[in-house]
Amino acid sequence: MRTSTTTRLRAAARPRVAALTAAAVASLTLAACGGGSSSASESTLRFGLSAEPVTLTTGVWQGSATNFVLTLVHRGLMTLDESGELVPGLAESVETPDPTTYVFTLHEGLTFSDGSPLTAQNVKSSLEYYADPESGSTLIAGLQDIAEITADSDTQVTITLAAPNNAFLEYLAVPTAAIVPDASLNADTPNNVGAGPFVLEDSQAGVGMTLAKFDDYYDAEDVALEEIDVSYYADGDARANALVSGDVDMIDYVTWENFDRVGDTDGVELAAQPGPFQYVQFNTVEGPFADPLVREAVAHAINRDNALTAAFQSNGEPLYGVVMPEDPALEGVGDDLWSYDPDRAKELLAEAGYPDGFSATLLATSQYTFLQDTALSVQQDLQAIGIDVTLDAPDWSGRLEKGAAGDYDLAVSGDVGIVTNPSYLLGHVQGPDNFNRSFGYQNPEIAAALTDGLRATDDAARVAAYEEAFSIFATDVPFATIDTRDQAWAHSDDVEGFANLPGFHTFFSGYTLANTSIER
Amino acid sequence: MFSYVLRRIGVGAGLVLLVLTLIFLALHLVPGDPAMLLLSQGDGASVTPEAVARVRTQLGLDEPLLTQYWQFLSGALTGDLGESFRNQQAVSEAIGERLPRTLELVGLATLIAVVVGVPWGALAARKGGWFDSLTSVLTSIGVALPVFVFGSVLILVFALNLGWLPAGGFAEWGEDPGRHAQVLVLPAIALAVGFASTVARMTRSAVLEMLHQDWVRTARSLGLSRRAVFRRYVLRNSLTPVVTTVGIGVGTLLGSTVLVERVFNYPGLSSLLVEAVTARDYPVVQGIVITIAVLFVSINILVDVLYGVLDPRVRR
Numbered sequence: 001m002r003t004s005t006t007t008r009l010r011a012a013a014r015p016r017v018a019a020l021t022a023a024a025v026a027s028l029t030l031a032a033c034g035g036g037s038s039s040a041s042e043s044t045l046r047f048g049l050s051a052e053p054v055t056l057t058t059g060v061w062q063g064s065a066t067n068f069v070l071t072l073v074h075r076g077l078m079t080l081d082e083s084g085e086l087v088p089g090l091a092e093s094v095e096t097p098d099p100t101t102y103v104f105t106l107h108e109g110l111t112f113s114d115g116s117p118l119t120a121q122n123v124k125s126s127l128e129y130y131a132d133p134e135s136g137s138t139l140i141a142g143l144q145d146i147a148e149i150t151a152d153s154d155t156q157v158t159i160t161l162a163a164p165n166n167a168f169l170e171y172l173a174v175p176t177a178a179i180v181p182d183a184s185l186n187a188d189t190p191n192n193v194g195a196g197p198f199v200l201e202d203s204q205a206g207v208g209m210t211l212a213k214f215d216d217y218y219d220a221e222d223v224a225l226e227e228i229d230v231s232y233y234a235d236g237d238a239r240a241n242a243l244v245s246g247d248v249d250m251i252d253y254v255t256w257e258n259f260d261r262v263g264d265t266d267g268v269e270l271a272a273q274p275g276p277f278q279y280v281q282f283n284t285v286e287g288p289f290a291d292p293l294v295r296e297a298v299a300h301a302i303n304r305d306n307a308l309t310a311a312f313q314s315n316g317e318p319l320y321g322v323v324m325p326e327d328p329a330l331e332g333v334g335d336d337l338w339s340y341d342p343d344r345a346k347e348l349l350a351e352a353g354y355p356d357g358f359s360a361t362l363l364a365t366s367q368y369t370f371l372q373d374t375a376l377s378v379q380q381d382l383q384a385i386g387i388d389v390t391l392d393a394p395d396w397s398g399r400l401e402k403g404a405a406g407d408y409d410l411a412v413s414g415d416v417g418i419v420t421n422p423s424y425l426l427g428h429v430q431g432p433d434n435f436n437r438s439f440g441y442q443n444p445e446i447a448a449a450l451t452d453g454l455r456a457t458d459d460a461a462r463v464a465a466y467e468e469a470f471s472i473f474a475t476d477v478p479f480a481t482i483d484t485r486d487q488a489w490a491h492s493d494d495v496e497g498f499a500n501l502p503g504f505h506t507f508f509s510g511y512t513l514a515n516t517s518i519e520r
Numbered sequence: 521m522f523s524y525v526l527r528r529i530g531v532g533a534g535l536v537l538l539v540l541t542l543i544f545l546a547l548h549l550v551p552g553d554p555a556m557l558l559l560s561q562g563d564g565a566s567v568t569p570e571a572v573a574r575v576r577t578q579l580g581l582d583e584p585l586l587t588q589y590w591q592f593l594s595g596a597l598t599g600d601l602g603e604s605f606r607n608q609q610a611v612s613e614a615i616g617e618r619l620p621r622t623l624e625l626v627g628l629a630t631l632i633a634v635v636v637g638v639p640w641g642a643l644a645a646r647k648g649g650w651f652d653s654l655t656s657v658l659t660s661i662g663v664a665l666p667v668f669v670f671g672s673v674l675i676l677v678f679a680l681n682l683g684w685l686p687a688g689g690f691a692e693w694g695e696d697p698g699r700h701a702q703v704l705v706l707p708a709i710a711l712a713v714g715f716a717s718t719v720a721r722m723t724r725s726a727v728l729e730m731l732h733q734d735w736v737r738t739a740r741s742l743g744l745s746r747r748a749v750f751r752r753y754v755l756r757n758s759l760t761p762v763v764t765t766v767g768i769g770v771g772t773l774l775g776s777t778v779l780v781e782r783v784f785n786y787p788g789l790s791s792l793l794v795e796a797v798t799a800r801d802y803p804v805v806q807g808i809v810i811t812i813a814v815l816f817v818s819i820n821i822l823v824d825v826l827y828g829v830l831d832p833r834v835r836r
Binding site: 133367 | 672791
């Protein structure tokens with residue numbers, strides 16, 4: 001009886017084993033016959049993106065992955081060329097008969113990717129929406145000077161400003177300033193329809209998206225890529241591996257520990273540019289850092305070279321002042337406000353009434369290693385001048401909440417301006433609190449001087465205004481800068497025409513994919 | 521047997537409900553505002569308070585906690601898990617896409633682990649000597665080796681140096697079956713190494729224990745060959761603890777493939793869970809945790825039932 005059961009079991013087991021073996025062999029055979037890389041065609045760019053973009057919300061800043069998609073699918077009146085220069089986009093030309101009047105002439109026959117025409121009326125309604133505080137747009141501050149927008153004809157728009165604003169055109173080149181159909185001008189409709197060089201064709205949550213060339217784009221004849229095949233690679237190493245092994249042709253955000261490996265790989269090019277800046281922000285409402293002398297002491301205590309090595313393997317520049325735009329007229333302005341001088345720092349502390357130092361909490365985050373490493377370096381520097389620093393490193397979400405609520409004494413942060421014009425600093429010295437500005441800090445004098453700089457119509461007046469702003473900045477210290485970090489994209493040598501735009505514009509480099517080609 | 525299974529299912533359902541409540545509370549207790557996170561992804565241009573408030577209303581986060589709990593609970597019971605804060609995809613759809621991928625990976629890893637681990641452990645127990653010692657050493661390394669280290673080594677050798685297989689990624693079976701299989705090979709092996717080692721060790725010790733049973737000697741004295749006793753009786757009787765190990769192992773793997781998914785950029789359920797936690801994407805986290813809890817409980821019930829199949833004594 002027992003024997004027969006066993007026999008039955010064994011008989012049943014054999015074909016199962018055979019089936020398993022067959023399956024294993026089949027999967028190995030399949031694996032062996034395909035070769036290393038996925039389908040790669042002449043005009044398809046395979047792109048490894050560092051994060052999955054969230055649903056696009058019109059006008060709202062949603063991070064660099066989302067901005068990347070915006071630079072492909074959308075265009076504004078202005079855009080950036082491959083050297084980062086401001087050039088007309090949907091506008092064929094722009095004239096400024098006087099410092100408060102801008103006349104934009106649109107390209108003929110502009111269309112959105114849904115087939116509807118793009119007219120001067122769309123320009124008017126889009127920009128009015130972005131200037132409306134209710135929209136939650138990135139550009140509320142940047143476009144606040146608009147007094148009137150008139151659609152003179154289907155292809156001509158005149159914008160009148162209440163006062164001169166030398167950053168106005170730059171704000172119009174920000175990816176979130178794209179001209180969109182009226183139907184997209186609300187918080188609920190995904191902002192997928194644009195007039196950019198590519199159209200969002202397909203999206204697979206968690207995996208990737210496909211963008212196809214938009215044939216009715218105003219400069220379609222210069223767009224070489226037929227398709228951009230985006231895959232998401234959240235992990236920095238996995239992203240670098242994908243490029244090095246040839247799984248993708250191009251990646252964004254090369255992490256600093258991968259700079260050498262990617263840069264030294266044959267057939268791969270690393271494109272690095274100085275990008276965001278790191279800084280120490282303060283709680284200026286309560287605690288010792290409400291005293292400007294203590295803040296200035298911190299600005300002199302930070303060993304910026306050490307911080308740069310700790311966080312970025314020295315891929316960046318130490319920053320002893322504020323980041324200023326590449327502009328010959330502003331050469332040397334604002335770049336030398338503090339020095340690394342621990343003795344001076346101790347003197348300042350003593351002057352503020354803390355000859356023996358004090359204890360403080362430094363807010364960082366465990367989620368971004370470079371911010372945590374920067375914090376560790378700053379902690380050591382402050383220890384050296386007698387400030388006993390406890391590190392608080394919650395995940396990014398916790399960091400945001402604590403930052404916005406002022407639940408810290410000091411914090412390390414990284415930031416970019418949405419424009420390179422020094423008006424990006426305005427948000428740090430006036431207006432509501434948020435997670436990455438010094439808690440409770442308001443300085444109407446600096447704000448007024450920065451605004452004078454923004455309104456200035458000649459170089460001498462601009463320089464004078466900024467000199468004034470930074471002389472207050474140096475001693476009142478709204479924040480203490482540490483360094484700028486290199487931000488890198490990387491691509492195979494087959495990719496031509498892409499440029500990593502310098503400075504804060506590095507995150508808008510997707511614009512140059514309109515003029516990128518691939519030769520396999 | 522039937523009432524036993526029913527009772528197990530009842531306990532399982534209670535457990536799932538408990539997990540469901542705990543995860544809801546835990547998520548809302550942990551600091552972090554999903555609305556603010558959505559608007560500040562890494563490079564932080566300043567967020568306006570208006571924008572944050574608008575997103576909070578949009579996501580229903582301004583409702584009282586009890587209302588939110590009730591909505592979540594009633595939704596979950598009717599199979600509606602809500603939609604993702606980040607991309608408005610229905611959570612059930614997201615899980616529907618991701619779960620099969622993770623199951624496929626875990627399934628393949630389990631297959632490798634069982635096909636390699638059981639014979640290896642049995643052989644080590646039976647042969648003894650140097651092979652047994654070697655097995656002990658190798659399986660110790662296999663269990664101790666962190667999966668992300670082994671995964672990275674696999675990538676280095678087979679993707680970057682030899683170029684035989686992709687370094688990671690994913691392709692749908694329907695679109696590119698060849699690549700679909702290719703991308704599975706390395707992560708499945710990385711995942712299987714530790715698992716196969718555990719299975720081998722468990723098989724080895726169970727077999728050793730069985731070999732010393734009195735009935736083994738009796739069977740031999742009745743004239744059955746050593747080989748027949750081993751294959752027909754010893755191995756089969758040794759499999760009960762192995763099945764438990766495999767069952768628990770599969771359940772654990774379901775929730776812990778995250779490192780492998782990360783290293784190989786494989787868009788499975790675990791990586792979605794981690795992304796959702798960091799983004800405070802509440803509906804997605806809740807949905808996945810419930811799914812994993814249900815699966816874990818079901819696998820355990822299945823394992824109990826399997827005992828009955830392998831060991832007739834349990835059935836009585």
